[in-house]
Amino acid sequence: MTDKIHTLRYSDIFLAMYFNEEMSCLHRNHSHVLVYIYSGELEINERGKITRLRRGECAFIRKDIGVQMIKKAHNGKQFKAIFLMFTAKFLRDFYNRLNRTTLPKEAKRNKISLYKLPANRPDILSLFESMKPYFDSNIRPTDELLQLKMIEGVYVLLHTSKSLYASIFDFADPWKIDILEFLEQNYMNDLSMEEIANYTGRSLSTFKRDFKKYSSLSPQKWLIQRRLEAAHELINKGGRKVSEICYDVGFKNLSHFSKIYKEMFGVTPTEKIKS
Template sequence: MEKLDVFDCSNVLIASYFTDDRECTHENKEHTLIYLYSGELEIEERGKKTVLHPGDCAFMRRDNRMWLHKCVAEGNPYRSITLKFSRAFLREFYQTLNRQEIPADSKREKVSLRVLPNNRPDIRSLFESVVPYFDTGEKPSEDILKLKMIEGVYVLLNTDRNLYASLFDFVEPWKIDILDYLNENYMCDLSMEEIASYTGRSLATFKRDFAKVSD
């Protein structure tokens, strides 16, 4: 049996190690930052394929489905580290921001996958600093996990001012457009509860908003 190892820290920081190729459908319940150490990762979303190589880092926006192909490359195992940002954490982080420093022109992007510029020291130091925990099998403390999440948020905010709107889309003006989401995901077999969640709404709010746009 091929080796399969996934090290999960509170479903926030996750390390994966595969010695054979793996494919899966990935549903982003939370905004996700993924860093590839070795191997190769093919991500297909909406008919577009993106390939990540060692040292690459990508942001996968919440409420999207993607097909992931995790590959062994040139004899090197697939190895990645994933950082997830819950709504609760982002709400807490948002409250610490100086409102005057939040860019007023930040616009929520429709793209579900963004590859970050490579060779950035802040990205490399963030993920390399957690490798020893996974190598030893020792779970970092909750305080350390929170610090890593904060570092991850700043990695994104320092990449593009529009990521303010993508990360903090629980704020009313940044709510996901219902018709845009339905047009992009009409092939998916989703329940009304799932669509409500994916568009940043409670079920009751979704029904009310949908009634407004479908009249």
């Protein structure tokens, strides 16, 4: 077998194949993700909590969760997985077609960001095994088929837990701007919490309350973590000075940036660049 990486992407469905070599990446998903493992192993590290997925296992990863993913072969089998990515637009369209009277009113969004689904469920096997032939074929699935698979994926989640209703349909009232979308676009800007709340159509107290639905971190800590992750990505790409990266991602003090970068990644930015 070769160690070449093969990836396929169709619409909002991302199919990825990785051969023998172990691949590690820092990943932040801007959409909710449903991942299914055909072979190999996916190790997900969420702030020290390790979850391993192997053949036939499936998990839901909530959007805005920064995780370290390690994709590798297992028992001599190459890593092979499929990712369904549910964009806000797709979920809004889906939600607008639902009969609202059937929605569980008692559903509450929990703080679980990585949800491992029960194994060997017929609906999960039916959804993902039907996509397997596209790994080994040059035939592109039609847009209509992909749409059906995305819809199947949503129903897999809705039939798993009532709490997932509140997670996947987590968009705010129509007049409010999505908090995470706004922060992703503006985390590097020097904005106060009051300004962020105002820009997203909320009072400060409502903003803080709504933010708790998305993260167990405070808004300030979320911003610091997001800036550090962005800095880490830029440092790994190379070609930039530490000072440039520091200010570009939103930090004002270079020594403070170096200190908290080391706390998160174990080395200073300068040491990371030299390594």
